[in-house]
Amino acid sequence: MLNVNLKNDKKTIRTRLSKFPLPRTSPLPSGWKGAIWGVSIVTLFICFVQAFYYLGSRGIQDYFVGTILSILTVLGLTGLIAGVLHWARKMPSRYVWVLLASICLLYLSFLGPLPFTLSILLCMLFSFSLLGALLYRFIKGSYREAARWVKVAASTGIAVTIIFICALGYWLTSRGFAELEVPHPLQSIKTADNYSTSVANPAEPGPYPVKSITYASNPTYRKDLSTPGHLMTETVDGSAFVGNWSSRRTNTFGFGPEAMPLNGTVWYPEGDGPFPLVLIVHGNHLATEFSDPGYAYLGKLLASRGYIFASIDENFLNISPYDDLFILDGLKGENRARGWLLLEHLKTWESWNASKGNPFYDKVDMQHIALMGHSRGGEAITTAAAYNQMTTYPEDATIKFDYHFNIQSLVSIAGTDMQYKPGGQPIELKDINYLSLHGSHDMDVNSFLGANQYYRTHFTEDRNYFKTYVYIYGANHGQFNTVWGRTDAAGIGNLLFNNSEILPGEQQIQAAEVLISSFLEATLKNNDSYRMVFQDLGYGKEWLPETMYISNYSDGNTTPLANYEEDSDPGTTTLPGGHLEGDSLKAWKEDKVKMEMSDEQFSAVFLEWDNTSGSSIPVYQVILPDSGIDISDTSTLVFSIANHDAKPEARAADTLVDLTISVEDKHGNVSHLPLSQYSPLLPMFEGVLAKRPLGFFQTIKEPIFQNFAFDMNDFMKANTHLVPEQIRKISFIFDQTPKGNILMKDIGIRNDKR
Structure with a gap:
């Protein structure tokens, strides 16, 4: 009976399944x-x-x-x-x-x-x-x-x-189908005769013979750094700063996060010293294609000019497709380790400087230190600077910090920003010199993220620090590093990008050498002749390659009148007691500045005018308090402007913007100067990153602020009755260019220390 029932059940199941036939694979045509x-x-x-x-x-x-x-x-x-x-x-x-x-x-x-x-x-x-x-x-x-x-x-x-x-x-x-066009090179914009200078080209080799040495903790990992005579270093435990270090990564490099090596290549001058110390760290790249040798050009130049320069190996923190299962199982939080490792390198240098018998004994000027970083390294140096001032690790307060090195200067090259935020907060820097370089054709870090850190860097009043950035038309991401080179994507991915419209590699390196060397001369050697390069890039026009640049500058000697960060009222100034006025403007508002691919970090005033449809000349005015401020015939009126005309017809080769700047004292004496006496406002740079004709899928065009500085002496020459100490009104009169759309920021009075 049981067998009969089983047979009936099977028959019933087969009958029901026959109503839902399984798919059959038929032969393909x-x-x-x-x-x-x-x-x-x-x-x-x-x-x-x-x-x-x-x-x-x-x-x-x-x-x-x-x-x-x-x-x-x-x-x-x-x-x-x-x-x-x-x-x-x-x-x-x-x-x-x-x-x-x-x-x-x-x-x-x-x-x-x-x-x-x-x-x-x-x-x-x-x-x-x-x-x-x-x-x-x-x-x-x-x-x-x-x-x-x-x-x-x-x-x-x-x-x-x-x-x-x-x-x-x-x-x-193909590399692309158009060559880089430079309609307004620096050399044609900065034509004034007063740019002559007696200082030497900072990109020329200096007087010191250059020597080189390597140092390493793990001779099996980097045999190229374990050269005869190399210096040995101790490993450091970085397990608290990086997560998800896989056994595959350990097998590849021969160590885990608890035994990170301190490796580097040093170029140094032959001489007694002491010499300022400069460390540079690369960014993310293939871990097995070492990036640190790509800054040898800077090492040789700076060593010849009297610096000890070390290129740091952090390749073991970079992407490793095999070890990371492509991107599915990569490192976590490694940007913290990048910054922390720099401080551990500085501890080693401090020890060498104090150790008799070491080749660097008493040769390192530990009071003058600069950190430089490229890409993620550009963010790592700000992390290092922040950790340098902290007492504990923000993510684990049981880990104590006691670094407090005298880091004077930071150089960010095409740097990232806010991939790591200590304690969830963006890094704010105080009383440190800061330079950021970025290219308009960066096909990796597409937006100028270094500008964010620029605006998060502040100074105590009357301190002699400064911050600056230079935006270089045609520069890409990789050519600042000779290993990375002309291509910014990985392998075949480069076939999609527009590599024809970027600067030649030797020109991009030339720009980096001039600007970085000038910055270090000004900040580590206190040579103010090179500070002028950043106050007005015209002083570097004979040294820099022929392309367009937008630069910005601010320092601790500047009294802010209006930086637009104090509140949301368009009528108030940063300086108490003053106010702002506008007349006949098409648009006037204060708002956050939107960059192409970053969060809104800083504020500005948005001004638009159109002289073709009205009888009154548009004007924007800063009214100073009746009590006045510290202005003299040696003072400088400073401000920064960004072109915001991003309409499709406003191409990079089109209109330069000009306007009139006027100052008025309490007696009614007025003096006028054209903006173009310093420099016209350049158009927005357009970086076409993807190959034409499909470049509209990947085009970068964002407002980059350009600094302007007008000496009071020039206003006094235009009107000899003007009394600088009694100036009460500063006006921006839009009478030179019929239509325009700009952003303005950081209006102030600079009183340089003489």
């Missing part, structure tokens, strides 16, 4: 087979080429294992999706599977801007699918019995597809 082959071949070729960039430096075994595992993983995931889509029965599931896997693998290879990259990938996959399908059908004889017009159509389709693929291939492999 020859066209679809060809499409699969076409897409598969090109995808695998590109993947293996790109994988060699990611993994080739690890050796042939890791290269093949890592590449094959990545492909199999993507095939597995997309196979599941294709299986689901098979139920739609709109196309063969095997083709859908290969297509989805190809999209994933190719996107991981290119890693470009999403809309732009997907459009290119879809063109590639469609054209190779079509070509594969048509060729496979021809090979299998599918067109032998077809009508003549069908054969002609298929042949034409093959020819057109091949032409399209060749055109796409040419577009991808």
